[in-house]
Amino acid sequence: MKNRLKVLRAERDWSQADLAGALGVSRQTVNALETGRYDPSLPLAFRIARVFSLPIESIFLDTETT
């Protein structure tokens, strides 16, 4: 599943470590999410949405409907 994590992070001038700290995960997990190696669990997806103050659908792109 594609996502806009890297773009959203860059807009706020956050490093991967900054975002990882905000989400309570490792920097490697943030990297894995941004490079598409891993899709987050629902709780983590909701945490990501809260951190960016955006709905989940605007962060993660449902490739099955596009």
Added chain:
Amino acid sequence: MTVSRIAPWRWLAALFALAVGLGGLLGVASSVSRGASLGALALMALATAGLTALGVWLAVMYWRRLDEAAREAHKWSWFWGGNIALIPLLVGFFVLVERPEFGAPLWPGLEATPGNYVVTGGLAVAFALMAGYGVAWLYWWLWKSR
């Protein structure tokens, strides 16, 4: 430092150190067990069981400290790395069964007894699985993409 704040890699390092220590203990135990009394053997068994339980606890603490991507990497690696590693093993087993003239391999230093052949086979399986898991784990973190 509270238990929950200890980094995952420290739990893994402790587990590895314990495994090395346990291996050493078992090595010493096996060398002295032939002349040991029943009480001494029971003591060695208790120590081994205790260290094994400690190892399980360390593994649980390590797993609890991992975040979800790291857990996914481990699970993916064990499944794919482990299964693919079985393929050369199965080929080897088939060759050994069908072509007995090749002779069964034996771990260096071991006497040619049935038990030691079983040990050699077990070590081959363990090393193959660990190698397969290691390659898969590296692949997941370095190259895998959807």
